[in-house]
Amino acid sequence: MSLLRVDDLTVRFGRSRQPAVERVGFSIEPGERVGLIGESGSGKSVTALAIMGLLADTASCTGSIRWHDRELIGMPDAEYSRLRGEEFAMVFQEPMTALDPTMPVGRQVAEVLRLHEGAPPGRARGRVCEMLSAVGLPDAERVADSFPHQLSGGQRQRVLIAMSLINTPELLICDEPTTALDVTVQARVLELLRHALDVSSSAMLFISHDLAVVSQMCDRLLVMYRGSVVEEGAIADVLARPSHPYTAGLIATADIASVSPGQRLPVIDDFWDVPVDVPGRAGARRPLGSTRRTQR
Numbered sequence: 001m002s003l004l005r006v007d008d009l010t011v012r013f014g015r016s017r018q019p020a021v022e023r024v025g026f027s028i029e030p031g032e033r034v035g036l037i038g039e040s041g042s043g044k045s046v047t048a049l050a051i052m053g054l055l056a057d058t059a060s061c062t063g064s065i066r067w068h069d070r071e072l073i074g075m076p077d078a079e080y081s082r083l084r085g086e087e088f089a090m091v092f093q094e095p096m097t098a099l100d101p102t103m104p105v106g107r108q109v110a111e112v113l114r115l116h117e118g119a120p121p122g123r124a125r126g127r128v129c130e131m132l133s134a135v136g137l138p139d140a141e142r143v144a145d146s147f148p149h150q151l152s153g154g155q156r157q158r159v160l161i162a163m164s165l166i167n168t169p170e171l172l173i174c175d176e177p178t179t180a181l182d183v184t185v186q187a188r189v190l191e192l193l194r195h196a197l198d199v200s201s202s203a204m205l206f207i208s209h210d211l212a213v214v215s216q217m218c219d220r221l222l223v224m225y226r227g228s229v230v231e232e233g234a235i236a237d238v239l240a241r242p243s244h245p246y247t248a249g250l251i252a253t254a255d256i257a258s259v260s261p262g263q264r265l266p267v268i269d270d271f272w273d274v275p276v277d278v279p280g281r282a283g284a285r286r287p288l289g290s291t292r293r294t295q296r
C-alpha cells in the first residue's frame with residue numbers, strides 16, 4: 001500500500017468556476033522522493049496544502065487523499081493535527097513567516113516535540129540541540145536561544161527543516177524550501193536536506209519551479225500544468241522522453257547540466273496556449289512553435 005495516494009483531487013476557492021486543482025492523482029511510496037514542478041499558479045502549493053489539511057476556509061475539496069489506509073478529506077481537525085507534524089510535515093517557502101518572531105527558535109522546535117511526544121522540557125532541549133546540529137547548525141545552543149530575526153535566512157530555513165524532521169515524519173513536503181535564500185546558501189541547505197532525509201528515511205514531495213534542483217533531489221517527477229498533473233515518471237525517463245508538450249518545452253529551454261542548484265531555469269510564459277490533455281477541459285490550441293522564452 002502506498003504511503004500517500006491522491007485520487008481525483010479537485011480544489012475550488014469560493015464560487016470560482018475554474019478549479020485551482022482539477023482531478024489530480026498520484027501516489028508516493030515509503031522513502032520515495034517525488035518532485036512536483038510547474039509554472040507559477042499551476043496548483044502545486046494548493047495540492048500540498050490540501051494534503052496537509054491547511055487550505056483556506058473558502059476552499060472546497062473533492063476526491064480522495066489516502067494516508068496509509070485512512071482518508072484525509074473530511075478527517076476531524078483534532079485527528080488531522082495529530083498526523084500533521086508527527087506522520088507528515090511541511091517546510092514552507094518563507095521561513096520568517098513560518099516562525100513565531102516572539103519566541104526563541106529552540107522553544108519553537110521543542111514545542112513540536114512536546115505536542116507530539118509529550119517530551120519533558122529538559123529532555124526536549126537535548127533533542128532540539130541534537131537536531132539543530134544535524135541540520136548543519138554547529139552552534140546549536142546559541143541558535144536555540146536566538147529569536148528568528150537574530151538568524152540569517154539560511155539558518156532560519158535550517159531551523160524549519162529541523163522542526164519538520166524532529167518527529168521523524170514518514171513524509172516531508174517541501175514547498176520551494178530554498179527560493180527565499182541566496183544561491184550559495186540554497187545549495188548548502190539542499191545538501192543538508194538530502195542528508196537529513198537519508199538519515200530519517202522519510203519520503204519527500206519536493207515542490208519547485210526549478211527542474212535542475214528537482215532532478216538533483218528526486219527520483220520521480222510530476223509535472224503540473226493549469227491545475228492538472230500532465231506528466232509523471234522517473235526523472236531520467238521524463239527528461240529523455242517527455243510526453244506532454246509543456247514538459248518538452250520546459251526541458252528544451254533548460255540546460256540542466258549548466259544550471260547550479262537554486263538558479264532559475266528559463267521558463268516559457270506562453271504555455272497557457274498549449275492544449276492540455278485533461279478530460280472535459282477545453283484549451284486554446286496554439287502550436288508550440290509560437291512560444292517565446294523568458295528568463296526569471
Ligand SMILES: Nc1ncnc2c1ncn2[C@@H]1O[C@H](COP(=O)(O)OP(=O)(O)OP(=O)(O)O)[C@@H](O)[C@H]1O
Nearest residue numbers: 013020038039040041042043044045046047056209
Ligand atoms: N486562498 C486562495 N483563494 C483563492 N485562490 C487561491 C488561493 N490559494 C491559491 N489560489 C489560486 O489557486 C491557483 C493555484 O495556486 P498555487 O498557489 O497552488 O500555485 P503554485 O503552482 O504553487 O504557484 P507558485 O509556484 O507561484 O507558488 C492560483 O490560481 C491561485 O490564485
